[in-house]
Amino acid sequence: TTPALITCLWVWNFSMMINMDICANKLRGELPTSLSKLQMLEYLNLSRNTFDGHISEQLDHMLNLDTIDVSHNKLSDEIPKSLEKLQHIQVVDLSFNHFEREVPCGGKFANLSPSRS
Numbered sequence: 036t037t038p039a040l041i042t043c044l045w046v047w048n049f050s051m052m053i054n055m056d057i058c059a060n061k062l063r064g065e066l067p068t069s070l071s072k073l074q075m076l077e078y079l080n081l082s083r084n085t086f087d088g089h090i091s092e093q094l095d096h097m098l099n100l101d102t103i104d105v106s107h108n109k110l111s112d113e114i115p116k117s118l119e120k121l122q123h124i125q126v127v128d129l130s131f132n133h134f135e136r137e138v139p140c141g142g143k144f145a146n147l148s149p150s151r152s
Contacts, residue, residue, distance in 0.1 A: 051075050058104070060089040066110075071096040082128065083107040095120040104128040114138055 052073050058080045066089035073079075075087045076097050085087070090105065101123045102138070103131040118127070119142030120149035138144060 049073070053099075054078040056080040057084070060111070062086065065089075066091060068093055068103075070094070073097060074099070076100055078102045079124070080104045081108070085109055087111065090115050091117075092117045094118060097121065099123055102126040105132065106130040108132055111135065116141075118142075137138055 050072055052122065053075055055073065055076060055078065060081070062081075062084040063086065066086050069089050070079075071091065071093035074096055077099050079097075079100060079102065083106070083125050085108060086105070087109040090110060092115045094100070094103075095117035098121070100121050102125060104126070106128040107130070110129075110133065113136040114129060114134050118124070119139045121143065124143045125143075129137070
């Protein structure tokens with residue numbers, strides 16, 4: 036765990052949290068697997084930091100998630116297929132990372148169209 040991330044680890048104990056926006060906070064390191072403990076979360080914005088590594092398969096535990104933004108980081112590896120299990124997902128921003136695979140095409144992703152912003 037990197038020093039910048041250590042300062043916000045206490046956040047992962049708020050299991051009833053609905054919105055989390057920690058964009059542009061100069062956070063770095065791998066995304067903590069404890070994110071999956073935030074099972075009530077609907078909105079997650081981790082954009083514009085320098086997170087690296089991969090997105091955990093455990094995100095499928097976040098059943099209420101409707102928005103996830105991890106854009107402008109240094110994430111790599113594959114986009115987890117477990118994102119297909121997110122029933123309420125409406126917005127997914129994975130842009131400006133280094134992913135090696137296509138976005139999953141099952142579940143709610145079958146009906147999503149690319150953003151034209």
